[in-house]
Amino acid sequence: MLRGILRSGRVAHAYLFTGADGAGKSAFAREFSKALNCAESHVLSDACDSCGSCLRASRGNHPDILEIGPDPHLRMEQVKAAIKHVGYKPLEGRFKVVLLLHAEAMTDQAANCLLKSLEEPPDFSVFVLTAPSAGSVPPTVASRCQPIPFNACTLEDVLAYTRERHAGHPMCEAAAFWSGGIPGRADLFFERDYLGARNKALVVVERISELDIMGFAEGLGKEETSPFLDCLVSLLRDLVVIAARGREGLFGNPDIRDRLEAASASWSLRAALVALEETLRTRTVISLNANRRLAVEVLLLKLRALAGDGYN
Ligand SMILES: [Zn+2]
CATH class of the missing domain: 3.40.50.300 (P-loop containing nucleotide triphosphate hydrolases)
Incomplete structure (x- = not known):
C-alpha cells in the first residue's frame, strides 16, 4: 500500500x-x-x-x-x-x-x-x-x-520473519504461533528465556504425575511465570493437535514433536483441551494480580488430575 x-x-x-x-x-x-x-x-x-x-x-x-x-x-x-x-x-x-x-x-x-x-x-x-x-x-x-x-500477519509471514531474524533457533515456530500475527511479539519471545521456560513446561506435560507440585511452583520465579504459562499453552495446544490428529502445519513445537508424541499417551483430547482452558484461565487471573504461586499450584493439581485418570 x-x-x-x-x-x-x-x-x-x-x-x-x-x-x-x-x-x-x-x-x-x-x-x-x-x-x-x-x-x-x-x-x-x-x-x-x-x-x-x-x-x-x-x-x-x-x-x-x-x-x-x-x-x-x-x-x-x-x-x-x-x-x-x-x-x-x-x-x-x-x-x-x-x-x-x-x-x-x-x-x-x-x-x-x-x-x-x-x-x-x-x-x-x-x-x-x-x-x-x-x-x-x-x-x-x-x-x-x-x-x-496494520492488521495481523499470517502465520507463514511471521514464521518467515522469525526464521530470517533468528536463523536456526529451535523456537521459531513456537514464537510465530505465540505472536498472534504480530511480528514484534514474536521478537519478545526470543528476548525472554523462552527455551528455559519451555523446558519447565515440558516437565509438566511429561511428568505431571510424579512432579513435586509445591516445590515446582515455589521454584518458579516471578519473571518466569508468564513465559512458562505461554509455553505450557503452546505445548498443550500441540497435544490437542496430536490427539485430534490435526494437520502437521498446526504444530507449534515441531522440534520436540517426538517427546510430545510420547507424552500424548497421558493426555486424551478432552484432557488436553480442558488443561489448555485451565492454563489460559490461570494466565488471566495472574495478570489480574491473583496470588501467583497459589494459582500455579492449583493449576498443576488440576492438570495432574486431568492427565491421571484420562478424563475421558
Ligand atoms: Zn536512498
Missing part, C-alpha cells in the same frame, strides 16, 4: 498508521519517511538504503525528518516544534516529514495545536502518526489523516 502511494506520487499530508504494539508501525513510518526523501529514486518507490539521504535517515539525523515520541505525554511544545519543522522548505529531500509515534499520548492541547496544521498543511509536509486504533486519537485529528491499518 505504501509503495503504491509512493509510486502514484500522490502523497497525502497526513497518515495515521494503526495497529497493535509490535505490528511494525514505527518501523514502517521510518522506512516511509526514508523512501519519501531517497535521493537515488527518480520515481518514488522505495528507499535505496545507500544514498546519503537514506543513510542519514537510518542514523536518525536527516534534517528533513523529525521523529517525536514515544512519550507518556505528547505535549503542545513538541507539536509546536513539529509545526515549525514543516514550516520550512526541505533542506535536501523532497518532503518535510514528522513522525508522531504513539499519537494517542497527545494531550488535548497538543491535538488542537496539531489540528491547525493538518487543516492547512504546507505543500511539502507529511505527518505520519501512529496509534493503536483510529479511535485512540481525537476524531478531528483522525478524520484529517489517511488511515493505514
Whole structure:
C-alpha cells in the first residue's frame, strides 16, 4: 500500500498508521519517511538504503525528518516544534516529514495545536502518526489523516520473519504461533528465556504425575511465570493437535514433536483441551494480580488430575 502511494506520487499530508504494539508501525513510518526523501529514486518507490539521504535517515539525523515520541505525554511544545519543522522548505529531500509515534499520548492541547496544521498543511509536509486504533486519537485529528491499518500477519509471514531474524533457533515456530500475527511479539519471545521456560513446561506435560507440585511452583520465579504459562499453552495446544490428529502445519513445537508424541499417551483430547482452558484461565487471573504461586499450584493439581485418570 505504501509503495503504491509512493509510486502514484500522490502523497497525502497526513497518515495515521494503526495497529497493535509490535505490528511494525514505527518501523514502517521510518522506512516511509526514508523512501519519501531517497535521493537515488527518480520515481518514488522505495528507499535505496545507500544514498546519503537514506543513510542519514537510518542514523536518525536527516534534517528533513523529525521523529517525536514515544512519550507518556505528547505535549503542545513538541507539536509546536513539529509545526515549525514543516514550516520550512526541505533542506535536501523532497518532503518535510514528522513522525508522531504513539499519537494517542497527545494531550488535548497538543491535538488542537496539531489540528491547525493538518487543516492547512504546507505543500511539502507529511505527518505520519501512529496509534493503536483510529479511535485512540481525537476524531478531528483522525478524520484529517489517511488511515493505514496494520492488521495481523499470517502465520507463514511471521514464521518467515522469525526464521530470517533468528536463523536456526529451535523456537521459531513456537514464537510465530505465540505472536498472534504480530511480528514484534514474536521478537519478545526470543528476548525472554523462552527455551528455559519451555523446558519447565515440558516437565509438566511429561511428568505431571510424579512432579513435586509445591516445590515446582515455589521454584518458579516471578519473571518466569508468564513465559512458562505461554509455553505450557503452546505445548498443550500441540497435544490437542496430536490427539485430534490435526494437520502437521498446526504444530507449534515441531522440534520436540517426538517427546510430545510420547507424552500424548497421558493426555486424551478432552484432557488436553480442558488443561489448555485451565492454563489460559490461570494466565488471566495472574495478570489480574491473583496470588501467583497459589494459582500455579492449583493449576498443576488440576492438570495432574486431568492427565491421571484420562478424563475421558
Ligand atoms: Zn536512498
